[in-house]
Amino acid sequence: MTECSSLEDFVERHRSLFILTGAGCSTSSGIPDYRNADGQWKRQQPVTYQAFMRDETTRRRYWARSLIGWRRIRGARPNAAHRALARLEVMGRSEILLTQNVDRLHQAAGSARVIDLHGRLDLVRCMGCQRRMSRDELQEQLIRLNAGWLGLTATDAPDGDADLESADFSSFAVPSCRRCGGVLKPDVVFFGENVPRDRVDAAARHLMRADAMLIVGSSLMVYSGFRFVQWAASVGKPAAAVNLGRTRADGLIALKVEQACEAALAFLL
């Protein structure tokens, strides 16, 4: 494996990059990170697929929090890290950008060669008939049905969360599918849920075509992302990582840059 002294050197030497991004890419756009520098949960663990599908109270709590949290995601704008990675694509250096983020900020920055590994938060899917609708359309329904809950938006997170934790969710109305009455779920992969097989296969084919892997802003604690680093290592493709704090793949990567994503990628802009 060739030694690279800097990220610029790494990008210079490897023509075609398989780019894997995570939450660290979006933190300076105001989207909170789940984990601290040790890869541990900062706050309570996100809702699981099993709890969401099984339990109506879990769904009421999820959508009540989402009614308020969606505004922040909806208003988020791409930052310099997203723009730097879009620039790599313009330079013809991106084989694919595989993102674990569900915020669509890479696309907002101009990246087109993107696979949303964990889905997208701007869409909602019916678990009965598979019909998709926009999150904005559901937001209008949620507001119409739960006007009284909008007062809680006065206190934003983290205190807003605490307020919501103590609230009685039985009065929160959750719409179901207009066509079949099925359960509506954000079109994202929840914890405890598998990434669709065809999506994994498509990403794996891109990995085989790439010369090297570039990881940006991910601790790789979730196996769905980590396995791509394992596959790259197993076929001898070098990997570089930009992340504040440790990653699960520290033993598998050739170059580690412990900087904020925007700073580490600034040489591209």
Ligand SMILES: [Zn+2]
């Ligand atoms: Zn349906």
